[in-house]
Amino acid sequence: MGIGLKDLFLRHNAQTTDFSLALEISRAEGSYLYRPDGSRILDFISGIGVSNMGHGRPEIVSAVQEQAARYMHLMVYGEMVQQPQVAYAQALIKAFDNHLDSVYFTNSGAEAIEGALKLAKRVTQRTEIVSFENSYHGSTAGALSAMGSEEYKSAYRPLVPGHIIVPYNNLAGLESIGSQTAAVLVEPIQSESGYRAGNPEFLAAVQAACRRSGALLILDEIQCGFGRSGSLFAYQHYGLQPDILCLGKALGGGMPLGAFAAARSLMHQLAQNPMLGHITTFGGHPVSCAAGNAALHLLQNGPELPDLPRKSLLLKNLLDQLPHTTGISGTGFLWSVGVGSLDRAIRVQHTALENGLLTDWFLFESTALRIAPPLTCSDDELRSGADILADALRQHPN
Ligand SMILES: Cc1ncc(COP(=O)(O)O)c(C=O)c1O
Known part of the structure; x- marks a missing residue:
């Protein structure tokens, strides 16, 4: 059998940590990333503040295609x-x-x-x-x-x-x-x-x-x-x-x-x-x-900016109710959930990922998880992401 894509990635694409997530994604749409087996991952970090309008927006894809052809x-x-x-x-x-x-x-x-x-x-x-x-x-x-x-x-x-x-x-x-x-x-x-x-x-x-x-x-x-x-x-x-x-x-x-x-x-x-x-x-x-x-x-x-104060409050309330955190901080659609240590941040991140939620940590605040979903994330998606995170925090209470 040939070498898999993930192994080739780790072997030939320069790595800047020894613990890359090395997630294989075959497509992305709305608030979700899809794996080759068809399972989906709710994106709670938006490529670190890039995909504010969600993935694969047809208007943006058309603009790219039309300009590339011109x-x-x-x-x-x-x-x-x-x-x-x-x-x-x-x-x-x-x-x-x-x-x-x-x-x-x-x-x-x-x-x-x-x-x-x-x-x-x-x-x-x-x-x-x-x-x-x-x-x-x-x-x-x-x-x-x-x-x-x-x-x-x-x-x-x-x-x-x-x-x-x-x-x-x-x-x-x-x-x-x-x-x-x-x-x-x-x-x-x-x-x-x-x-x-x-x-x-x-x-x-x-x-x-x-x-x-x-x-x-x-x-x-x-x-x-x-x-x-x-x-x-x-x-x-x-x-x-x-x-x-x-x-x-x-x-x-x-x-x-x-x-x-x-x-x-x-x-x-x-x-x-x-x-x-x-x-x-x-x-x-x-x-x-x-x-x-x-x-x-x-x-x-679109409706995102006018609705953001309400949605930001919803997200804040959901994060406030998470179990076993050391507190949350942030504003707008930029939130940080304290978990106490980098080791726990990584364990919680991995468990959440296994259950279909992508989070991340911060460069200078390695004891917290980064929560920055697309601005287009629906209320139900925010609730479902918070549920997955709550389960992961319960599995790793310290
Ligand atoms: C606040 C801030 N400034 C500058 C940069 C650098 O941007 P880039 O990675 O596109 O060079 C980043 C990237 O993470 C950032 O978050």
């Missing part, structure tokens, strides 16, 4: 007028509903962060970047330099100099924002520390410190954007005015896409002294932009 890659970023890029930039700018009127599309969230950090240095002609403990902004060198975890950084030093990491939700650290600060990079809701929402006073103070010192405020809404926080964008809920907004994940509607957005007066500096301030071959791929635009259209015109 044209795919034409030329490196910025040289050709590509209708899907233009249309999606227009739709995003309208949705931002603020002064951000220029969008640079990238391949990924990390590349959006890289572009934003570079732009901040160009605009301010300053060298320092302030970011926060337990923040995650991506895995490339610049984004890694801003990450708030020495454990995941130290093997790669020297990284980019000039990065200062201060505590999140703590006003004392903001004293580090000063005349050398090019930008403060912050997640309104910290994703990898277990969906820790920023205190409104803290985020307002970050913005005020930026205004006082002339530093730019870069918001990372790569994971918490596109409805997950309860608003289309979290900055709208907090009343913040970012100078640069970084997007990714759900931005592409299931296709790879990132973006950083700024006022045109700032963004234009990438075109001068020297020109070509950020270069990307595939950034803003027309198929990704077509998919993302279709997903945004669905989100803006």
Whole structure:
């Protein structure tokens, strides 16, 4: 007998843990992933905040198919007028509903962060970047330099100099924002520390410190954007005015896409002294932009956003009633269920998976399970996921 797909995957596709789930999936639709034997798994993590509108939405699939048939890659970023890029930039700018009127599309969230950090240095002609403990902004060198975890950084030093990491939700650290600060990079809701929402006073103070010192405020809404926080964008809920907004994940509607957005007066500096301030071959791929635009259209015109406060409360109540947890935290459709240890998190995750529910843990909060279902998940699906999780927690009470 030949080697199975799973063994080939483990042998020839680079692994970054020794305990990958290595789940074989043959198709995905709505809130479910389907295995080759036809059994289904309720997706309670949405590909880590990507599949906000559920899997296999016909409108997004058609947009992909139509654009792929029209044209795919034409030329490196910025040289050709590509209708899907233009249309999606227009739709995003309208949705931002603020002064951000220029969008640079990238391949990924990390590349959006890289572009934003570079732009901040160009605009301010300053060298320092302030970011926060337990923040995650991506895995490339610049984004890694801003990450708030020495454990995941130290093997790669020297990284980019000039990065200062201060505590999140703590006003004392903001004293580090000063005349050398090019930008403060912050997640309104910290994703990898277990969906820790920023205190409104803290985020307002970050913005005020930026205004006082002339530093730019870069918001990372790569994971918490596109409805997950309860608003289309979290900055709208907090009343913040970012100078640069970084997007990714759900931005592409299931296709790879990132973006950083700024006022045109700032963004234009990438075109001068020297020109070509950020270069990307595939950034803003027309198929990704077509998919993302279709997903945004669905989100803006469907029932999910208006219904989210009710559904978020339902989900919170279901999670609150789970047995043997150390508590829950989160907001919107971003929740964290405390289970006490990484070992138990993995045991509960595996048992839930055997019973048809996909959950995950967090990079910097390994004693909790990540709950972030598609925004399209029905009430019954939320209830059935919570039931499976309750059984798994009962099977592993400690
Ligand atoms: C908050 C946040 N920022 C940035 C990134 C990096 O995005 P990407 O994996 O697309 O590079 C992630 C990815 O998990 C993220 O959650």
